[in-house]
Amino acid sequence: MGHRISRRALLRGAGVALTLPFLESLSRRPLRAQAPEVARRFLPIYLPNGAHDYWWPQSSGRGEAWKLSSILEPFGGSLKPKLNVLSNLENGSVFNADGSAHIDSASHARLGGAWLTCVDAVAVRAELGLDEANGISVDQVLAQHPAFLGKTPLPSLQVGLSTPLASCDGEPCSSSRSVSWASRTQPMYKLVDPLEVFHQLVGVAPTPDPTGAAAVEAQKRRARNKSVIDAVLENAQRTRARLGTSDQQRMDEFLQSVRAVEQKVVGVSSAMQGAACAFPSPDDLPRAEQSATAPRQTTKTYDKGAHADAMNALIALAFECDITRVISYMLEDERSEFTYDNVEERAFTADGSSPKGGTCPEYHSAQHAGGDVFATITWWNVAKAADLCRKLDTIKEANGASVLDNTVVLLGGCMHGGDHEGDRLPVALVGGGNLGLRTDQHLVLQKRPLRDLYLTLMNDVYHLDVSDFGRDLTGAKPGRISELLSG
């Protein structure tokens, strides 16, 4: 039976102070599709502004041989056996000014843009003569592949925690604010408002049988929406016929977006095999509140912790209900200038940390200044990612494994630390134990392109047939990281 969700329940107080009981009630699934195939999922979580040195574990090896670093401590307990930390991966795609194939001191935006694409956006823009371009990102390669496409109502989802007015480093802002790219020319902007994410999920979720008087009203609403959308499509097609090729492509982007919305508001019935989650009708849902989406600089008017918790719950819901299997999640934009005054500064050593008093200042400066503040902010973001992993691990699937076991969570950033270096990247994988990943290890590699990690995931975990990815300029031949694979 459908659960009615009141606006009050969804938004408590101002802004995004979302509380979660309603989400839990939503996700209580009455039943699940019979004998489902294993849903193989991918969840890249973006760590802004690199990581402090205390990210990297002091010891390496498998099982007992390696211990968590002080920053990765939130992955302690039941998560450590599901963790991989990979050291010495480098993004070898970004050029230096002299044309050499290396990556020191590139800007935040340039490295951030290359994180999931392994392509230097500056180079592609020059080649195509466009103001904005990049490469397709690894999550979108998956989402567009028949192994994923059409299996779930949403091909993929892009979410993030905030859109503060961080500098874009003179690059198109999509470089530092979008890690997912559907093609060389199409950045996929993320949703930052939990309410919008909720709409997105509910709008495409299979709805319970519509019967009764409310259903007649809903039917009328859909008919009204249909006549609006029909006019919009007619107008756009008429206009499109008058345009040149490149503007027609822009109009196609528009038409594609209109059709996606049509699916939701006209209620074209979904033949997708999403798990039968009990969602309310989209027409009954509350509208987004502007206060939840205003630019946020500090926690004075905004609770970043609550924002993260709400987004975590929505991501878990999307996976549990099998609405999508590919989600990219930015904990912050690259070159984040967010003032973490919600977080108490901690004193860090390689072995642990303890509260120190005082709160954390603006992130970008703190990153470059290094020290405890940088470590604390990295740690706080890691802890939010760990919260989500723990949540995914509590949801059991039909085959007895947890959602986390059927998901590869990639937690990482685009630069090493405070010096804009694109090598020795912070990279961890969580979960994937049921998908063929060997876990519980700190793998210290010899300098390896990040591309090889993606090739390993695409081929050995998701069983795509991909021989090369991105544009690595270090000269290393494409390869797989066999140490990551079990058996």
Next chain:
Amino acid sequence: MIDSPLFRAAILASILPAFGCTKGGSPAVHADGGGSDADGGTAPLDPGRKDLHRLNSTEYNATVRDVLGTKLEPANGSWRGSEAAVFDNIASVLHVDASQYQRYFEAAKDLATDVVASEPLRARFVSCNLQDDACVKSSIGAAGLRLFRRPLESAELATYQRVYDAARELGDDEPAAFSLTLQALLSSAETLYRVEVDPKPESTEPHPLGPFELASRLSYFLWSSAPDDTLLAAASDGSLTRLDTLSTTVDRMLDDPKSERLITSFAGQWLGARDVLAHPVAPSYSQWDRPIAQSASQEILLYFSDFLRSGRSWLEFPTADINFVDALLAYFYGMPDATATEVGAFERVEYAGDQRKGFFGLAGFLAVSSFDRRTSPSRRGLMIAGNMLCAEPPPPPPNIPKLENEAADSGADSTTFNVRQMLEKHRNHPGCVGCHSLVDSYGLALEQYDGIGLARSAYSDGSPIDVAVTLVDGPSFQGLDGLADVVSHDPRFGECLARKLLTYGLGRTLTDSDKPHVQLALDEWLSPGKTPSIRRLIQALVASEAFRYRRGGK
């Protein structure tokens, strides 16, 4: 493929900007632009290629406010936007995706409901009885004209009339049916995009814009919004395409309060007023807080506005001894004679000897061009050379040591060191000196102001401040006054305003083919005996073929 020389050349060309690390100065421009035919007639210059242009959030809100009269501002922080070349109205990077279309769709519903619920707002489009078929048609036509910014063709009218009829069949009353029709118009591509059509889309031959297209270009340039009825009328009778009407129209539009949006959007972005609000400042600068940042940001806008409104010469922008101070800024600057007693209520003052001469003496500029805990002569220099003179040096080479680290290595305290001395050591690195020498001097002249723009006479370590500088192959000068004078006389300073205005006005990045247009506008603007005001430059640019023409093709 990746190692091919061609590929590499493409990369390098993209990295190295047009104005390299050689002697500054404007690139060669041919005023005739190759526009002369063999038989002496003139063919239009290449007006450049512009993409289908989606309204950005500012433009969307302004458009629905001006056209519908609504107080709703649906576009908020989560709406999709992007920037290129420091502006957020560049067509090529303004995409749409399903989430953004969903926002448009929902906003259209809210807006239509808001309009139809209000008698005076509804009367903007409906001035007859909707029970009459002809009235339905004329009302849809009235709304369509304002929203599509051109008259609807009969087939288009029929499209939206069907929405009205469908709603009536579903049992909606007349106002509700009109509301749904308005929702359909507001959700349509022709409302959300500025559509300009080429007769032969794949031909690169220039052709003049249609009068309604020209009206939209003008109104989004000067008002960030749709044309008003006067402008639509001038498009309708064709008079707008005459240069004399165009000129009087520009004057009228700049005199309209809606031109404030040109100041907040154009100057707000180019001159950094928006950045001042988000600029990180270390807590050690205890005099800086959010209210002072707001006042400093506002002062930048008021300063620009003074030039736009007064018709004063743009070349005095670096030298005019004008400030706009509220109670906070008056205290911050130490101006005891200022009478402003409130926060946010600004007073225009001209104090000789206040050490605040010109744009580069404004606290907002001095703060936003600094790092969070110290000044950076290189960053200030870059903001002057790159942003105000449009002569950006190439990006720095890899592996640059940080000044803080170099200071520590040389035994200085890394929080109080003498920035100038350390920078001079730093730039002795052979790979650095070429570019640093081009930009640093401008910034070094401003070392008498700290990282938030307060005047100072010594560094924190007690060492004296030296503001005497010499430009490469150029003049020597001292401090803010000297800098102001040098920039004011630099021919690139006027040209840069033209380039920025044209970029913003067209909503596209400039290419080599735009140089002759810029040069022709500059020739007119700087012709002897006339004051080179911002208004006259806007007039010259709007009259240029880059603004009035377009072409198809790639």
